[in-house]
Amino acid sequence: MLHEHGRHRSHDFRCVGCRLDVPSVAPGTAHRNHCPTCLVSLHVDRRVPGDRDTSCRGRMDALSISVRPDGEWMIVHQCAACGELSANRIAGDDNALALVRLALRPLRDPHVASKALVTL
Numbered sequence: 001m002l003h004e005h006g007r008h009r010s011h012d013f014r015c016v017g018c019r020l021d022v023p024s025v026a027p028g029t030a031h032r033n034h035c036p037t038c039l040v041s042l043h044v045d046r047r048v049p050g051d052r053d054t055s056c057r058g059r060m061d062a063l064s065i066s067v068r069p070d071g072e073w074m075i076v077h078q079c080a081a082c083g084e085l086s087a088n089r090i091a092g093d094d095n096a097l098a099l100v101r102l103a104l105r106p107l108r109d110p111h112v113a114s115k116a117l118v119t120l
């Protein structure tokens with residue numbers, strides 16, 4: 001039954017940034033919610049990554065890289081539709097060049113990253 005496979009891919013998503021079909025399973029994270037190529041995400045989670053508890057569905061662009069107190073790197077996303085901030089774990093197959101570009105990008109508002117981490 002070939003249909004079987006398709007049904008189980010329901011959690012995959014089409015990237016709104018580069019149109020890549022992104023599998024939800026990723027090394028290093030249980031809930032991939034951003035594109036490994038361009039790091040664009042969708043606003044689907046309200047408080048906890050994976051809760052899928054918001055109906056916003058706005059496009060979330062990667063804003064900056066932030067490092068948690070335990071040393072884990074997080075991507076800070078901001079929703080283009082509602083302005084919500086969220087911090088997400090980096091996946092093992094995220095585009096390293098895109099991550100480095102993001103890390104080197106000067107942060108316009110230094111409070112943004114810490115505010116995003118507080119919401120975790």
Ligand SMILES: [Zn+2]
Pocket residue numbers: 015016017018019020035036037038039040
């Ligand atoms: Zn993408």
Ligand SMILES: [Zn+2]
Pocket residue numbers: 043056057058079080081082083084
């Ligand atoms: Zn939103």
